[in-house]
Amino acid sequence: xxxxxxxxxxxxxxxxxxxxxxxxxxxxxxxxxxxxxxxxxxxxxxxxxxxxxxxxxxxxxxxxxxxxxxxxxxxxxxxxxxxxxxxxxxxxxxxxxxxxxxxxxxxxxxxxxxxxxxxxxxxxxxxxxxxxxxxxxxxxxxxxxxxxxxxxxxxxxxxxxxxxxxxxxxxxxxxxxxxxxxxxxxxxxxxxxxxxxxxxxxxxxxxxxxxxxxxxxxxxxxxxxxxxxxxxxxxxxxxxxxxxxxxxxxxxxxxxxxxxxxx
Numbered sequence: 211x212x213x214x215x216x217x218x219x220x221x222x223x224x225x226x227x228x229x230x231x232x233x234x235x236x237x238x239x240x241x242x243x244x245x246x247x248x249x250x251x252x253x254x255x256x257x258x259x260x261x262x263x264x265x266x267x268x269x270x271x272x273x274x275x276x277x278x279x280x281x282x283x284x285x286x287x288x289x290x291x292x293x294x295x296x297x298x299x300x301x302x303x304x305x306x307x308x309x310x311x312x313x314x315x316x317x318x319x320x321x322x323x324x325x326x327x328x329x330x331x332x333x334x335x336x337x338x339x340x341x342x343x344x345x346x347x348x349x350x351x352x353x354x355x356x357x358x359x360x361x362x363x364x365x366x367x368x369x370x371x372x373x374x375x376x377x378x379x380x381x382x383x384x385x386x387x388x389x390x391x392x393x394x395x396x397x398x399x400x401x402x403x404x405x406x407x408x409x410x411x412x413x414x415x416x417x418x419x420x421x422x423x424x425x426x427x428x429x430x431x432x433x434x435x436x437x438x439x440x441x442x443x444x445x446x447x448x449x450x451x452x453x454x455x456x457x458x459x460x461x462x463x464x465x466x467x468x469x470x471x472x473x
Contacts, residue, residue, distance in 0.1 A: 220455040224249035227300045228452065229293070231255045231283060231340065232310030234265040236410035237360060240441035241307055241448040243268060248449050250305065251275035253296040257282050275300055283310055283336035284328060293343045302351055305452045306344040308337040309360040313375040313412060326374050333378035338385055345393055354397030358451045359386045361402045363467050383463060390461030399460040401451050406467020408439040434469030
């Protein structure tokens, strides 16, 4: 086997089934497409049916099996049936990407208990529940697997702008560590991706709202690369964590932020 072919096989996802939450837009869409291009059958779970149809067409254009399910991650009762549907249509899940995220731009003094619960339900609770469902299936099937939690550099910093989001992401990183320890004997690797500022719907407020003009300038000045990342610039890291190339890596955090965190 040529060296080039051996390296390519490390990143080959043919025969594997991946689930990407929030896979119909932004970072999730880029990750879903990249996993499909690497050979995986990909299912996306998200609430917006119109966006789901668009993303499904993009996945099918890549050429592999694909599925889009309308799923509200805050509705716990629907999570297990959704995962069961993926396994029925595409096969047992080998890769779970907990990507879906939700933020409310309110400080502690203004945020309601209901809003706090909504952020936690999407960004942390659903990740735990889906990871539990996927891991139980992986363990029962004795096939190992990969769980990738898309956290954020916000989980490493305090924030008066979106404290509930920062707390949830910090919790998600701790969940990653705990899952990594427990699941390692079953050949399941669990790692975190920590994006910085990327051009997505979630960052529209700081990129385009006039009241955040100074904050935008400060962010860009602090980032050595001097700009927002593009979703495609995160996708390769997800393929790495989903592939055999990362088999001896678990409980780790990959920071993809253009250098923002080093200052």
